[in-house]
Amino acid sequence: MASEGAAQMVTGTTAGFTRFEHATVGTLYMAFCIGGLASNLLLLLALMKDKTLLRGTTSWLHISLAIANIGVVAPAPFPASSSFSGKWLYGDKMCQAYAFEGMFVGLAAIGTVIALCIERYVVSARKEAMQQNSSVFYWAATILNVGNALFWATMPLLGWSRYSMDHTGTSCAIDWKDPDEGYASYMSMLCVFSFGVPMLVAIICLYSSIPSARAASGQQAPPGGQDSSTSSFTEGQLRWLCLTFIVLVLVGWGPFAWLCVWAMLGDTSGISMLAAVIPPLSCKFMTMAYPVAYNVANPRLRAGYLSLLGVGSGGDTSKGE
Numbered sequence: 123m124a125s126e127g128a129a130q131m132v133t134g135t136t137a138g139f140t141r142f143e144h145a146t147v148g149t150l151y152m153a154f155c156i157g158g159l160a161s162n163l164l165l166l167l168a169l170m171k172d173k174t175l176l177r178g179t180t181s182w183l184h185i186s187l188a189i190a191n192i193g194v195v196a197p198a199p200f201p202a203s204s205s206f207s208g209k210w211l212y213g214d215k216m217c218q219a220y221a222f223e224g225m226f227v228g229l230a231a232i233g234t235v236i237a238l239c240i241e242r243y244v245v246s247a248r249k250e251a252m253q254q255n256s257s258v259f260y261w262a263a264t265i266l267n268v269g270n271a272l273f274w275a276t277m278p279l280l281g282w283s284r285y286s287m288d289h290t291g292t293s294c295a296i297d298w299k300d301p302d303e304g305y306a307s308y309m310s311m312l313c314v315f316s317f318g319v320p321m322l323v324a325i326i327c328l329y330s331s332i333p334s335a336r337a338a339s340g341q342q343a344p345p346g347g348q349d350s351s352t353s354s355f356t357e358g359q360l361r362w363l364c365l366t367f368i369v370l371v372l373v374g375w376g377p378f379a380w381l382c383v384w385a386m387l388g389d390t391s392g393i394s395m396l397a398a399v400i401p402p403l404s405c406k407f408m409t410m411a412y413p414v415a416y417n418v419a420n421p422r423l424r425a426g427y428l429s430l431l432g433v434g435s436g437g438d439t440s441k442g443e
Contacts, residue, residue, distance in 0.1 A: 138395035139290065139395050141208065144207075144292065145206055147205045147290070147399055147403070148201075148204075148205030148206040148292075149202075150403055150407075151198045151201050151202035151205060151403070152198065152202045154195060154403065154406040154407050154409070154410070155195045155196070155198035155199060155202065157195075157410045158191060158192070158194065158195030158198075158409035158410050159192060159196065161409075161410050161412075161413040161414075162188045162192045162195075162409060162412065162413055164427055164430050164431070165188050165412070165413040166188045166189070167430055168423055168426040168427045169181050169185055169188070169423075170185070171426055171430075172422070172423070172426050174354055175354050175355065175420075175422060175423055175426070176354060176355055180260060182260050183234055183237055183238050183241060183260065183263065184238070184416075186230075186234050186267075187231065187234040187235065187238070187367075187412065188412070190227050190231035191231055191409040191412055193226075193230070193231075194224070194227050194231060194409050195406050195409050197220055197223055197224070198406060200212060200216070200220055200293075201220075201292055201293035201402065204292040205290075205292045205293075208291075208292070209291055209292065210287055210291060210292055210293070210294065217285065217294040218279065218285050220293070220294045221278070221286075221294040221295050221296065222276070222278075222285065223275075224294075224295060224402075225271075225274065225275040225278070225285075225295075225296065226271050226272060227271075228271075228375065228405065229270065229271035229274055229275065229316055230267060230268060230271040231371075232316070232317065232320075232371055232375060233267035233270060233316075233320070234267060235324070235364070235368065235370075235371050236267075236321065236324040237263040237264075237267055238360075238363075238364050238367065239327050239364045239367075239368070240263070240323065240324060240327045241259070241263070242327065242328055242331040242360060242361055242364055243327035243328070243330050243331040244259055244327075245331070245357075246330075246331040246333075247330070247331075270316060274316055278296060278297075281304070282304055282307075282308050283296060283297065283305045283308035283309070284296075284304075285297060288398055288402075289395060289397075290395055290398050290399050293402055295378075295402065296308075296309075296382065298381060298382050298384075298385035298390065299385070299390050299393075301385045301386060301390065305385070305386070306386050309383075309385075309386055310386070313379065313382075313383070317379065321368070324364075324368065325368065328361060328364050328365060328368075331361060332361065354420075355420050355423075359419045359420055362419055363416065363419050366415045366419075367412065370408050370411050370412065373404070373408060374404055374405045374407070374408030374409075376404075377400050377401035377405075378401040378402075378404075380401075381393070381398070381401050413427070
């Protein structure tokens with residue numbers, strides 16, 4: 123029955139795009155996949171190559187964010203090839219698996235950004251405790267983040283809302299096209315407890331991590347006084363990264379949130395094919411912006427990153443004094 127419904131949906135919706143438009147969408151999927159994979163893999167290698175780069179903190183959450191972003195773009199060949207064909211090619215089980223993976227890694231990526239913002243507050247407010255036993259925070263943040271993402275990604279498979287082919291007929295996601303009571307309750311709880319409240323906490327923590335007496339006694343925040351070309355990330359750079367990541371989350375995942383809320387409050391029959399294809403493309407496109415933010419924030423990481431591409435000597439990456 124599910125496959126029959128999927129087939130009906132394909133024939134009923136793909137007519138909204140011409141063959142050229144489907145091919146364009148497929149090309150964008152593949153371009154964002156290649157760009158996101160390459161840029162985040164290079165970021166992973168740069169962070170692992172220079173282990174003192176994130177001195178005073180730990181690279182685990184930053185590595186987790188890069189891994190989550192890789193997970194966001196890695197399955198893109200499935201909707202890309204389906205877009206070139208004008209229909210979903212992989213059956214209902216793969217549709218469910220693709221949608222589950224997308225929900226899981228998407229929530230994990232958002233949760234990691236939130237954890238990074240909270241980390242900045244914990245490091246500034248509980249510096250001694252973090253220096254003595256920082257593993258407790260990172261283990262707790264990882265378990266809570268992965269557990270939260272796994273819970274919400276699993277629920278549609280168990281009957282609380284559902285995954286289905288999207289409006290384009292070439293990709294799969296949470297079924298916002300035919301919202302019912304289950305969808306409304308699921309999406310309401312998801313928006314509040316996995317996005318709204320945690321994002322508010324993240325913003326408050328990030329704001330609270332800013333030194334209240336910045337110029338007191340002539341101190342410029344000790345790490346920030348280092349030579350920016352050879353130093354590890356300063357607290358100011360890490361806060362700037364977190365703020366940038368919040369913007370990237372809102373821009374990258376905001377269209378999905380808008381679409382899902384629209385489905386709860388309005389008539390989904392008025393949603394165009396273009397409106398349906400923008401959210402999955404925007405979140406994949408934004409994965410390429412995270413490595414750019416790291417490179418802009420710190421010249422030493424940029425030198426190591428470019429050295430992996432064979433540009434520059436990368437000699438500065440070994441200097442940490």
